[in-house]
Amino acid sequence: MPQPPPDIAVGVVSTAVIRALATPADGLSTETVGEVARTAAHAGSGGLYFTADELELLRPVPPAPRGAFTIWTV
Template sequence: MASSSPLATVTDVQARTDAQLSPEQEARVAVLIADASALARQRVPDLPDPPPATTPGVICTAVLRALASPADGNTSETVGGHSRTAAHAGGGLYLTDDELDLLRPPVPAPRATFTIWTV
């Protein structure tokens, strides 16, 4: 996979939500996938090729989270009796530490060294 290839597809995102994406949302999702893919590669420079099987899910989660963020950048909003606060101060598109861990190559098993004492 080329390093600029998206790490997920619009179809992957659609499969992870009950809401039907409009053509406008699909276009935004494609841009967010490209941005999330670039962010993942920047934050995990040793991202394996091919990437781990967890990668599409991680990218889709970040995209869906960005779609759920208020479009105007507000961190909270209230409509009638309903109030919502963004869980991430920056809002928008980001990857959590746990998500980044899912993208990193597995840590090799430690090789133990030992000493045999003779008397």
């Protein structure tokens, strides 16, 4: 991650943590208690991960081109 981190980093990391905490620890994708049922938004074993879109938001911005250049004249 670039230093200093981008302003959006706190939100992106918080979203990943909330997603990990919201996933059932036992890996179940659905659970039912009485008449109430819940389905996890992300199937699988859970855990902390970043989506491709989140990783794109965390990538450093490439620096502006600098340096010498050549102008060709005829």
